Amino acid sequence: MRKILTVFLTICFLTGFSFSVLGGGLDNTDPRYPLREYRRFMLPNQMKVMLISDPTLQRGAASLTVGVGSMSDPAERFGLAHFLEHMLFLGTEKYPDEGSYQKFVSTHDGFSNAYTADDRTNYHFEVDPDFFEEGLERFSQFFLTPLFNQELVEREIKAVDSEHSKNIPNDYRRIFQVKRKAFEKGHPARHFATGTMETLEGVSREELLSFYNKHYSSNQMMLAVAGPQNLDTLQALVVPRFVAVKNRNLLEKRVSPKFMKRDPRFRLMRVKTIKDSRSLTLMFPLSRTLHYYKSQPLGMLGFLLGHEGQGSLLSLLKSANLATGLSAGGGASNKSFSSFDVKIQLTPKGLRNYSKVIRHVFQYLRLLRKTGLPRYVFDEVKQMSEIDYRFAEKPEGTSLVNVFSTLLMYYPMRTLEIDPYIITEFKPRIFDSLLYSLIPENMLAILAARDVKTTEKEEFYGVEYSLTYSHPKWINK
Ligand SMILES: [Zn+2]
Numbered sequence: 348m349r350k351i352l353t354v355f356l357t358i359c360f361l362t363g364f365s366f367s368v369l370g371g372g373l374d375n376t377d378p379r380y381p382l383r384e385y386r387r388f389m390l391p392n393q394m395k396v397m398l399i400s401d402p403t404l405q406r407g408a409a410s411l412t413v414g415v416g417s418m419s420d421p422a423e424r425f426g427l428a429h430f431l432e433h434m435l436f437l438g439t440e441k442y443p444d445e446g447s448y449q450k451f452v453s454t455h456d457g458f459s460n461a462y463t464a465d466d467r468t469n470y471h472f473e474v475d476p477d478f479f480e481e482g483l484e485r486f487s488q489f490f491l492t493p494l495f496n497q498e499l500v501e502r503e504i505k506a507v508d509s510e511h512s513k514n515i516p517n518d519y520r521r522i523f524q525v526k527r528k529a530f531e532k533g534h535p536a537r538h539f540a541t542g543t544m545e546t547l548e549g550v551s552r553e554e555l556l557s558f559y560n561k562h563y564s565s566n567q568m569m570l571a572v573a574g575p576q577n578l579d580t581l582q583a584l585v586v587p588r589f590v591a592v593k594n595r596n597l598l599e600k601r602v603s604p605k606f607m608k609r610d611p612r613f614r615l616m617r618v619k620t621i622k623d624s625r626s627l628t629l630m631f632p633l634s635r636t637l638h639y640y641k642s643q644p645l646g647m648l649g650f651l652l653g654h655e656g657q658g659s660l661l662s663l664l665k666s667a668n669l670a671t672g673l674s675a676g677g678g679a680s681n682k683s684f685s686s687f688d689v690k691i692q693l694t695p696k697g698l699r700n701y702s703k704v705i706r707h708v709f710q711y712l713r714l715l716r717k718t719g720l721p722r723y724v725f726d727e728v729k730q731m732s733e734i735d736y737r738f739a740e741k742p743e744g745t746s747l748v749n750v751f752s753t754l755l756m757y758y759p760m761r762t763l764e765i766d767p768y769i770i771t772e773f774k775p776r777i778f779d780s781l782l783y784s785l786i787p788e789n790m791l792a793i794l795a796a797r798d799v800k801t802t803e804k805e806e807f808y809g810v811e812y813s814l815t816y817s818h819p820k821w822i823n824k
Contacts, residue, residue: 373761374578380741386578387760390586392594393566395755397763398581399573399747406457407479407574409486410471410748412756414567417540418465418602422533424550426542428562429463430507431555435470436461437499439488445499448485457482460745463540466600466681467756473744476575480584483572487588490563495555508544515808518620522795525618525810526630529607529791536606536684539807564595569755571748604634604684609788613819616791617799619811625693625796627701629708630678631785636685637757640766642774643728644781645687647720649676650728652689652711660711669697669704682757687785693796701794702821709822712785720778729770736768787819 377383383401390396420427436459437445452459457474470489474482514520530537539546572585636645652675655661664670671692678688689708691697697704742750754763801811 377764379737384578385764386582390590392590392592394589394592395569395760396585397571397751397755398578400576400578400581402575404573404575404743406473406744407476407482408473408744408748409483409572410469410745410752412467412469412569412752413563414467414600414756415562416464416466416468417538418535419562419600420538425539425546426507427558428468429540430542430547430550431558432461432463432468433503433507434495434555435489435493438494438496440492440494441488442485443494451485452482465540469749469752471745471749479574483584483588490592495552497552500550504544504547507542507547511541511543514541516621518622521808521810522618522793524808525805525812526793528805529614529616529814531606531608534606535602564597565592566594567597568592569752571751571755573748599682602683606684607632607791611788612816613787613822614791615815616793617801617813618793618795619799619801620795620797623797625698627691627693627704628793629689630791630793631687631789633685633687633781633784635683637680637682639777641772642777643770644778645677647725647728647778648687648782651715651724660707663707664704668694669700670694698796705792705822706824715782720775725773732768732770787822
């Protein structure tokens with residue numbers, strides 16, 4: 348016990364944090380912003396709560412993350428989690444009028460929004476601090492008594508459909524979607540997330556309620572609330588409202604980490620873009636890596652591969668007139684799986700000679716395997732992480748609370764404002780094990796440009812693509 352305490356106090360000392368247990372929670376200040384105070388606690392219904400008090404804040408803001416997203420959509424109902432997110436805004440038992448919440452926030456100098464990701468759904472708003480209490484009262488009702496008014500379903504499906512239509516010309520989204528064609532059949536990571544008129548046709552109130560009752564539970568909710576009020580006042584605003592949210596004792600959602608299995612063949616996806624751009628992305632699927640936050644091996648790998656100086660991969664590609672830019676780092680990341688992505692902007696010559704580019708990447712990876720993770724690289728990246736953390740812009744309003752409600756989902760509550768940012772552990776073995784996963788058998792190459800040859804058409808975005816398999820022997824030559 349004493350040892351644990353010593354370690355804990357050392358961490359506090361090193362990071363300049365001081366903790367004290369007050370009001371049943373854990374309070375501390377942020378040394379970067381002296382007036383900012385944090386309090387974190389768990390409600391009796393196991394909802395995780397983070398309060399941020401700062402007299403300089405101009406807005407009251409709240410963000411609630413629910414640990415369910417589009418990967419939980421039923422296979423025959425793509426877009427249901429997202430559609431529910433839309434419907435949740437449109438009336439509660441206490442405030443049944445569909446437009447009343449939006450009207451309230453906009454009349455009081457605020458705004459509200461929400462989003463659905465693959466593993467979570469987030470709701471947030473900010474408002475004039477004098478009206479924060481009413482804002483929280485209205486916001487909390489979404490998680491207590493939503494109406495899911497059947498009369499609004501048709502109209503809202505049209506709204507979701509038009510949201511999807513607006514996304515159609517977006518190359519980033521197109522590539523994101525078509526990439527899923529290479530994922531394991533039946534894996535939820537293949538789901539189309541937004542939803543359309545077709546996928547949502549005939550959704551009933553009962554269907555929405557059943558999804559809500561199945562997946563919305565206080566023990567899978569993370570709430571962050573910020574305002575100029577002091578911590579005790581914020582706590583008094585939050586606790587009575589959110590303690591009433593039902594705890595269904597749901598298990599944390601996990602899916603198979605194998606969203607793309609190894610394949611002895613080289614997998615190449617050619618994707619036709621709308622814009623005149625040329626890129627090659629090498630995606631390496633990995634199991635969960637979030638828990639390596641203390642040593643950030645993917646950040647280290649990204650730093651080494653994305654390095655731009657002399658002797659770097661990019662300088663080699665540039666000198667051969669194959670590429671104009673390169674970035675590398677963690678891609679997808681959730682509690683079940685992750686990926687490491689290397690994205691290269693190609694020249695016209697690079698597009699024609701993409702196999703040469705791939706060979707150079709693997710030459711560089713072989714070199715890294717010989718050297719391992721040098722201590723000086725670790726020290727440099729660690730130092731950069733500390734500087735970035737120290738001089739990070741001071742977030743406010745919804746951008747402040749959105750970060751915290753997301754971090755509450757992934758990191759230990761006690762130190763979540765530091766953990767994801769500051770590297771503390773040198774773990775060359777973890778680095779090596781990930782480096783050894785970056786092999787042709789564990790890779791999808793995506794070649795995206797306006798003039799690539801394709802054979803197929805993806806059904807939601809109409810993306811033209813082809814997915815081919817070939818022998819990978821040439822890669823390591
Ligand atoms: Zn939407």
